[in-house]
Amino acid sequence: TEVAPGAVLLPDWLDEQRQRELVAACREWARPPAGMRTVRTPGGGVMSAKVVGLGWQWRPYYFSKTADDGSPVKPFPPELGELARRATEDVFGRVPDDGLEYDMALLNFYDAKAHMGMHQDKDELSKAPVISLSLGDTCVFRFGNTESRSRPYTDLELHSGDLFVFGGPSRLAFHGVPRILPGTAPAWLGLTGRLNLTLRATGLTP
Ligand code: MD3
Ligand code: FE
Secondary structure (H helix, E strand, C coil): CEEECCEEEECCCCCHHHHHHHHHHHHHHHCCCCCCECCECCCCCECCCEEEEECCEEECCEEECECCCCCECECCCHHHHHHHHHHHHHHHCCCCCCCCCCCEEEEEEECCCCCEEEECCCCCCCCCCEEEEEEECEEEEEECCCCCCCCCCEEEEECCCCEEEECHHHHHCCEEEEEEECCCCCHHHCCCCEEEEEEECCCCCC
16 A cells, blocks of 8 residues: 555565564564663653664664674674565565665664654665564554654554555655554564564665
8 A cells, every 4th residue: 555655555564474583583683782772862852662773773863883882783684685675576566776775674662651753764875765564562653744743644553564665755754653552462473562673775884
């Protein structure tokens, strides 16, 4: 489903086994060193979602090869490059020219009370689409416009297993996660809360 120009939602893209495998892998990626952490913004704010980067660590508002604990950031796993490739094939019918440049994954964890304010993702130098995979609890996802964080926006639910690709004009749209719907994760997944995995091309050279 094309939700907006360049924003394509493929519900239930990940089968049960793939979701289970990804959750198991996420638990490893979240582990120290260079594990999942709370992000403090320069303005004194604290993000309620916990975050870890693979390939690059995201900091407000740049990418680093060093994690907050001083350890090297974990490598970008080749299987996530392969997943990005399959996602772009399924959504666009082909792998775009820049489809091989995916070099970082951002993993966000939301507990029942976590949320994410409206923002743009503009720290990447590449225009390659951002690929989002949802696991666990359903969330309300707010998809806005490119001008400001206010209306007009559309609220939709993202469920465990959904693939969402943001390219073209949607790449720079404001977006956020107003809330999590606690207890909505599929029972067979064994996950309390929500994980969101985004695959990105930073356009940066190490
Ligand atoms: C639209 N994550 O990591 S995923 C983020 O559910 C982020 O954790 C949210 O926003 C989450 O930056 C939303 C959907 C998403 C991700 C990246 C985008 C939408 C996007 C980048 C550009 C436009
Ligand atoms: Fe974002």
